[in-house]
Structure formats: C-alpha cells, structure tokens
Amino acid sequence: MTEGALEGLNTQHLIGNLEVDVSGVSAAVRASSILFHSLDQRAFNTHARYQFGMTRTRDRGWLISSIKPTVLWNEGDSAIHSGAELRIIPREQGSQSSSSNQGF
Numbered sequence: 001m002t003e004g005a006l007e008g009l010n011t012q013h014l015i016g017n018l019e020v021d022v023s024g025v026s027a028a029v030r031a032s033s034i035l036f037h038s039l040d041q042r043a044f045n046t047h048a049r050y051q052f053g054m055t056r057t058r059d060r061g062w063l064i065s066s067i068k069p070t071v072l073w074n075e076g077d078s079a080i081h082s083g084a085e086l087r088i089i090p091r092e093q094g095s096q097s098s099s100s101n102q103g104f
Contacts, residue, residue: 005082006037008039009037009081010038010039014033014034015050016032016033018030026056027054028052029051029054030050030051031049032049032050033049033050034047038101042077043079044075044076044078045074045075045076047074048071048072049065049070050067050070051067051069052064053066097104
C-alpha cells in the first residue's frame with residue numbers, strides 16, 4: 001500500500017528525538033517524525049510519533065520487530081497522497097492511538 005500511495009510524489013521522511021529503553025534483548029524506541037510530500041506546487045505533510053519494538057539477534061544485531069505510528073496532524077492538500085484518507089486524525093485526538101493509521 002505505501003509504495004502505491006507515494007508513487008509519483010517527491011518525499012522526505014525525517015525522524016528525530018529518539019528515546020530508547022533497553023531491557024535485555026528487547027528495546028522500545030519512541031521517535032518524532034515529519035513526512036514531507038509534494039507534487040508540482042502542492043504539498044501534504046504529516047506530523048507523527050513512532051513507537052518501534054526492537055529485538056537484538058546474535059548474528060544480525062538489532063532488528064525492528066514492530067512499528068506503531070500515531071499521526072498527530074496533517075497539513076496541506078491530501079488529494080496528492082492516495083493513502084492519506086486512511087490516516088487523517090483530527091489534531092485534538094492526535095495523542096491517542098487509532099487503528100485508522102495502521103497502514104502508515
């Protein structure tokens with residue numbers, strides 16, 4: 001779904017403010033992100049938080065075992081992003097997790 005939703009768009013996805021809690025061979029990582037999408041002169045941007053589950057393996061190091069995005073808000077022209085209608089959450093609900101953003 002993601003490849004089709006982003007097809008033809010100029011994109012840049014930035015992740016920062018990492019918080020990492022390690023417990024043995026598992027870790028929980030929280031991060032903030034902004035996803036920029038543009039097409040011609042139109043733009044659609046998403047502000048989100050990610051929660052990553054990590055597992056340490058013997059031969060491959062740390063691997064992502066789960067990703068849970070939470071969209072805080074979107075801005076711009078959602079018509080350029082075919083997956084956007086699945087993820088739009090009103091800003092005042094942004095701190096709550098929603099099943100509507102699972103395809104994010």
